[in-house]
Amino acid sequence: xxSPVLFGLDRLLTDPALxxxxxxxxxxxxxxxxxxxxxxxxxxxxxxxxxxxxxSAAFGPQHxxxxxxxxxxxxxxxxxxxxxxxxxxxxxxxxxxxTEAMMASFDVLLVDLQDLGCRIYxxxxxxxxxxxxxxxxxxxxxxxxxxxxxxRPVEGLRLREGxxxxxxxxxxxxxxxxxxxxxxxxxxxxxxxxxxxxxIQMQGWQPEAAPGYGWPxxxxxxxxxxxxxxxxxxxxxxxxxxxxxxxxxxxxGTTRPLELxxxxxxxxxxxxxxMRALAPHWLQGCVLREIxxxxxxxxxxxxLCAGVQIHVETAHYDHAAFRPWRLQAxxxxxxxxxxxxxPLWRDFGxxxxxxxxxxxLINGSPxxxxxxxxxxxxxxxxxxxxxxxxxxxxxxxEAFLLYS
Numbered sequence: 001x002x003s004p005v006l007f008g009l010d011r012l013l014t015d016p017a018l019x020x021x022x023x024x025x026x027x028x029x030x031x032x033x034x035x036x037x038x039x040x041x042x043x044x045x046x047x048x049x050x051x052x053x054x055x056s057a058a059f060g061p062q063h064x065x066x067x068x069x070x071x072x073x074x075x076x077x078x079x080x081x082x083x084x085x086x087x088x089x090x091x092x093x094x095x096x097x098x099t100e101a102m103m104a105s106f107d108v109l110l111v112d113l114q115d116l117g118c119r120i121y122x123x124x125x126x127x128x129x130x131x132x133x134x135x136x137x138x139x140x141x142x143x144x145x146x147x148x149x150x151x152r153p154v155e156g157l158r159l160r161e162g163x164x165x166x167x168x169x170x171x172x173x174x175x176x177x178x179x180x181x182x183x184x185x186x187x188x189x190x191x192x193x194x195x196x197x198x199x200i201q202m203q204g205w206q207p208e209a210a211p212g213y214g215w216p217x218x219x220x221x222x223x224x225x226x227x228x229x230x231x232x233x234x235x236x237x238x239x240x241x242x243x244x245x246x247x248x249x250x251x252x253g254t255t256r257p258l259e260l261x262x263x264x265x266x267x268x269x270x271x272x273x274x275m276r277a278l279a280p281h282w283l284q285g286c287v288l289r290e291i292x293x294x295x296x297x298x299x300x301x302x303x304l305c306a307g308v309q310i311h312v313e314t315a316h317y318d319h320a321a322f323r324p325w326r327l328q329a330x331x332x333x334x335x336x337x338x339x340x341x342x343p344l345w346r347d348f349g350x351x352x353x354x355x356x357x358x359x360x361l362i363n364g365s366p367x368x369x370x371x372x373x374x375x376x377x378x379x380x381x382x383x384x385x386x387x388x389x390x391x392x393x394x395x396x397x398e399a400f401l402l403y404s
Contacts, residue, residue: 005219078093122166127180154177158393159365239328248266260308278337282326
């Protein structure tokens, strides 16, 4: 019988030696709804049960500490925890970076955030911001590490200089293949930060092990954000997140958000056929299925949409072959060629940015959009610049890998 996989939180709670350096220090927790133990107790409640841990504050990222906002880009307020009587500060409300008063509330910040392995996911940016603040104010940051459910694969263009934003914390590719603990080491090195930083590593995590390929089958899936409903979404997200920057529905307002896309005015069967004609090798590792859906909120609410669902369940999934970023890019290209005048790109304020197009912020440059809109550009053209970015990132991240 194999030993259970222990996440960083589980190890901290079960090993007194790991907790010992917290004695006599004020401890804060940065967490969200998926910050739970093996027994599904929330991290804040679990830590509060240990008398040697002095909890003085808590922090919530986008969507809140315990999960209070369903839709995207909706801010959360500060409040007082009713059970513990400690302040809970929102890092997705009046501020995105912790203030001096917030930093004064603790000595050690425990970061326990389940990530999805995608640059766009804002928990990565929040990690960067708290590391920068901790270095400035002489505070310690410990990451209680959790799996990257998308595993180790690398995919997508790297963010270009000058394109940093709340959905782009650094020159990462779209699918980076690191854990939060590993990302912390990379941020500290690339930003030249000086602070006490520790990673409470997982025990027994095997990122290449089937069938989860990053996510241990034995662990329950808890949504880290409201629309991150399952492992299939996590696998597809590095591609489907780009839908937030376009007029197609990404399935918000359905039961399978960010696993599908569509609109009332496209023919899904024709889109799939065009994708297969353009670059069939970009569609490996999954099954595409023509579907119809009617969103109950968000884009195209109440309208029947023709769409495509990306199936990456075990029977249809090849972890090494699946490339969600290329798949979604190819879908955009197919729609542009089938419907040249289609208003594909969404022009609206996106994550506190109002001057640059959302699709460009999401991709960390205009390169993807320009490729889609250039009728003469081929999949090989995009492949050429992407392969170079992916190779450079694989080489750069090697020094920061904590798990084989």
